[in-house]
Amino acid sequence: MSQRQIWLASMLIISINIRYLAEGKMIVCICHRVTEKDIKKTIANGAQTVSDISRKCSAGMDCGACRGEIRDLLRAETHKSPSVLAPVVLARAISG
Secondary structure, eight states, X not given: OOHHHHHHHHHHHHHHHHHHHHTTOOEEETTTTXXXXXXXXXXXXXXXXXXXXXXXXXXXXXXXXXXXXXXXXXXXXXXHOGGGSHHHHHHHHHHO
């Protein structure tokens, strides 16, 4: 994907989010209409990487313009509550 295509996708995301912010929503992935709330829920349900999030809710699967925002949300959510991933890590350690 070219820099111009990424820029255009980012501008589209911004323009759509202006409308959705008024409704209390923010779309992170315009290609699949995945909201910030959807991504946070996916993280809370055990997603540990951007790839995990993409597989579970399709965000970041097409143009990739939102992958930076997804990465930022992942960092913010896991730093906000360090124990968010503890049950998932423990379950994986036990199951082996």
